[in-house]
Amino acid sequence: MSNFFNDLLRLRRGAWEMVASILIALGVIMLMQPFVLTLFTYSFIVTLVGTVMFIIVSHFPE
Amino acid sequence: MDNVADKVASATPPSIAHRVKGLSDRAIAWIFVAPTIFILLAINIFPLIWTVYLSFTNYAVNRPNREVKFIGLRNYERILGDADTWATMQATAHFLIWTIVLQVLIGFTLAYLINKKFKGNDLWTTIIVFPMMLSPAVVGNFWTFLYQPQIGLFNYVISFVTGADPSSFSMIGDIALAPWAIVIVDTWMWTPFVMLICLAGLRSIPDSIYEAAECDRASKWRQFWTITIPMVLPFLMLAVLFRGIENFKMFDLVVQLTGGGPGNLTTLTSIDLKREAFEKWRTGFASAYAVILFVTVFGLASIYVKALNRVKQR
Numbered sequence: 001m002s003n004f005f006n007d008l009l010r011l012r013r014g015a016w017e018m019v020a021s022i023l024i025a026l027g028v029i030m031l032m033q034p035f036v037l038t039l040f041t042y043s044f045i046v047t048l049v050g051t052v053m054f055i056i057v058s059h060f061p062e
Numbered sequence: 063m064d065n066v067a068d069k070v071a072s073a074t075p076p077s078i079a080h081r082v083k084g085l086s087d088r089a090i091a092w093i094f095v096a097p098t099i100f101i102l103l104a105i106n107i108f109p110l111i112w113t114v115y116l117s118f119t120n121y122a123v124n125r126p127n128r129e130v131k132f133i134g135l136r137n138y139e140r141i142l143g144d145a146d147t148w149a150t151m152q153a154t155a156h157f158l159i160w161t162i163v164l165q166v167l168i169g170f171t172l173a174y175l176i177n178k179k180f181k182g183n184d185l186w187t188t189i190i191v192f193p194m195m196l197s198p199a200v201v202g203n204f205w206t207f208l209y210q211p212q213i214g215l216f217n218y219v220i221s222f223v224t225g226a227d228p229s230s231f232s233m234i235g236d237i238a239l240a241p242w243a244i245v246i247v248d249t250w251m252w253t254p255f256v257m258l259i260c261l262a263g264l265r266s267i268p269d270s271i272y273e274a275a276e277c278d279r280a281s282k283w284r285q286f287w288t289i290t291i292p293m294v295l296p297f298l299m300l301a302v303l304f305r306g307i308e309n310f311k312m313f314d315l316v317v318q319l320t321g322g323g324p325g326n327l328t329t330l331t332s333i334d335l336k337r338e339a340f341e342k343w344r345t346g347f348a349s350a351y352a353v354i355l356f357v358t359v360f361g362l363a364s365i366y367v368k369a370l371n372r373v374k375q376r
Binding site for chain 1: 138142143145148151152154155354357358360361362364365368
């Protein structure tokens with residue numbers, strides 16, 4: 001776990017891609033879940049942040 | 063003897079050769095690549111940027127003389143606060159998840175069986191692949207007949223198995239059954255596609271690996287989980303990617319089969335988007351809708367391709 005946070009601080013690709021992937025997956029789940037309308041409302045911004053982050057961090061060093 | 067490059071050079075008309083003379087290899091490469099880049103920009107990138115721009119306006123394509131106003135994020139607010147759009151997303155999620163689960167399970171099982179050597183193997187492969195060759199409009203149309211409560215073959219088969227009266231239920235008219243009706247038809251049509259991809263994966267596994275496992279006295283069950291599944295997994299993931307993207311934009315089959323009904327129960331996002339854009343003519347609103355779907359599919363595809371590459375590297 002500490003390695004993961006170290007990689008985040010050192011701007012390593014793997015750790016940041018993991019964060020971006022989690023955000024995208026969370027956004028998609030929020031978009032399609034049938035329980036809370038508020039989650040649906042904020043789903044797009046979560047997915048968008050995740051996607052843009054994924055594009056940026058995929059250029060970080062390994 | 064001249065090589066191919068010399069032959070091509072000597073065959074080039076002198077007028078063209080004179081014009082090209084003096085250009086660097088890089089410049090010539092750009093000349094060849096430029097038309098492709100131009101076409102990509104014109105038919106892919108420009109419409110995308112234009113759609114993003116329109117999503118911030120009140121533009122309606124059937125009112126070309128109306129003043130186009132910049133309305134900020136209002137289209138996005140309306141879509142993401144709308145309970146009907148939310149229901150549409152849920153219908154799409156139901157369709158997407160169940161079609162992929164069923165197609166992967168049935169497709170892999172069929173591929174595993176077809177991969178065994180038996181008499182009539184090729185004939186069975188052709189028969190199984192047959193639904194995939196049909197047009198979605200045709201499939202949608204004839205399944206509406208199969209689902210007919212009075213004359214439909216599907217209802218008679220179900221009644222034969224369960225003992226229920228065939229006219230007592232309607233697959234495309236019942237609110238509980240309609241979402242499953244479209245799942246069944248899509249699974250029937252596209253399982254062969256998943257089967258073919260899995261079959262390619264199964265046939266790419268060398269026999270020597272199984273022979274080595276036999277020497278080590280590995281059971282069939284263990285061979286399946288430690289050889290077959292890991293080696294077919296990249297192919298299976300590709301099949302899921304293709305079917306996921308295709309089913310996210312599913313339109314023709316469902317429109318032909320249920321028309322999005324009963325009510326809006328089988329209205330998938332692509333059907334809803336088409337209605338907003340070309341029936342209600344709310345172009346700005348539909349553009350925002352399209353941007354939301356694009357970002358969702360793009361994000362999902364990004365993480366999926368990354369996972370696929372990781373599996374391939376293993």
